[in-house]
Amino acid sequence: MKNKLTVFDIAWKNVKSRAYRTGVMTLFIFVLAATLFTCMVMLTSMENGIESTSKRLGADIVVVPARYYSSIENALFTGEPCTVYFDKSWVERLEEVEGVESTSSQLFLATLGAECCESLTQLIAFDEADDFVVSPWIKENTAKSMTDSEVVVGCDLGLHEGEEVTYYGVDFTVAGVLEQSGMGYDHTVFVNLDGARRIIQSESAKNFLTIQNDDFISMVNLKVKDGYDIEAVSNAIATKYEDIAVYITSKMLGNVEKDMKGFSTYCKILSVILVLLSTIAVVSIFSITINERKREFGIFILFGTSKKQLIEIIVIEAAIITVIGTLAGIFASGAVMLFFQNLISANMAIPYLELDFVGMLVILLKCILITLGMGCVSTIYSLINLGRSNGVDLLKEGE
């Protein structure tokens, strides 16, 4: 036996002994904490994903074959493989437009999940000579140029540096794995134009790809000269050429942001409703049990417990329940998100960048603060009642 039970020990024994009350209150806090944590982590991850995507897109304008915008958007933002082609000569034509400073093209080669390839994967070929979208990022990650038998892969493909991979029957070595971007690039294999040419000329590709040479591209990225209005240049291209679709990259993200805003509003409404419902439930449970315990408090006062000590016991009881519920909720939510992170990321159809340790810690502290606040609020009614009563009232009302 301990030499002296502290106020915390007394509160802890009370929490343990009232298993039903503790269980119900903990459950409410658990649900609240899990929902808050999930919503906060997902919203922050999406915000980070959009920010990262905005950095990675690099271009001011993208040009794709008409009617194929959504395929390209899905490929960029969620990594959904797509095969879209138009003639390479478009690059020269676009360079002629006034205000265009530079162009870089990309060729999308989606594998078909057939026997030619290991799995359904998006391959993006780019020309290292003029590319200003992917190359800087790849060099930042791998610090070297690629050969025609090398690929650089997104972090979510589960491949490792030095590993051998086969696409359309052509063998490649993984030259590097890119850091997480939160967008479709995390599921993409990058190959240079020479490597793409090897694929296109392979026997397997002839059976699956509609293109037979490298005169085709899937997307042209444009940089606009300083002093030119991006929207004006975009309009000029759209007016001048038919059969192509022109998009301003900042507006592409605008759509994604719009989707995210909807989800964010839903999350916030859900959180507010849950906070209110949980607070009402916890306040009610706490008040009922405190009313039932009036004689107990009267006995405490009778043998010289001060009201300050009684208040400490009640607040510590609420804090213990809140902390246990919150940590359990956060742990469960974290475990589910960790276990299903790929599924969540794929289903959200929004760039999703996982949080680092500090980001997680900040959210964890926010959740604890909110639920602890709620736990303290739940005691206020009981404490006010207790403060108004004297020992005799408590003993009589508790009989």
Place this chain on the structure above:
Amino acid sequence: MLLAVQNVSKRYKHKDMDFFAVKDMNLTVDNGEFIAICGPSGSGKSTLFHMISGLLKPDSGCINFQNQDIANKNELEMAQYRNAEIGYVLQGQSVLKNFTVMENICMPFYMSNHANDIHNRALELLKKVGMEQYANSYPDQLSGGEMRRVAIARALINNPKLIIADEPTSNLDKENAIYIMEFLKQISEAGIGVIISSHDDLYQDYADRVITMNRGQINE
């Protein structure tokens, strides 16, 4: 003199009617004195005990404990007074269900500012009330008489100068009631003032003085 209650009155309002729970009460208690207060329900015994223990403030008159008017104490000082000077045995069951017998007995000590080891004293008190084998038991394993003994041991833990026992033998069989009265007598013989209220006649064999109350006043 340990306690002097001088001209103390306490008035309550009930359904637009004023009535005196205690009126012009005078009482003195010396160290080691055993006083029994008897009287019917509603005669003001419990109200008097609540005022002596500082749970209620009298409307008029004063209560001096060791020559100090307890009315001058603030809430915290009053709590310390109850903790250190008074041992109160409540009417009915008053042991805390979530704590062992040992923890129940030590609880007033835990609530004090003292830090010394109380374990031996608690064991000694448990032996005195014949409950040493129940030190680690919980109240739901005890009979009514055993719980009453625990409550008395708890009242003694901080070496109080005055024990107030409100109906200490109510709802107990004769054997347990005699045990409790004999123990309270031993306490008073050890120099501690004891005031009890009682409905039954057992007190006559133990009390040094018997006071009868009716409608808030001492019956002359």
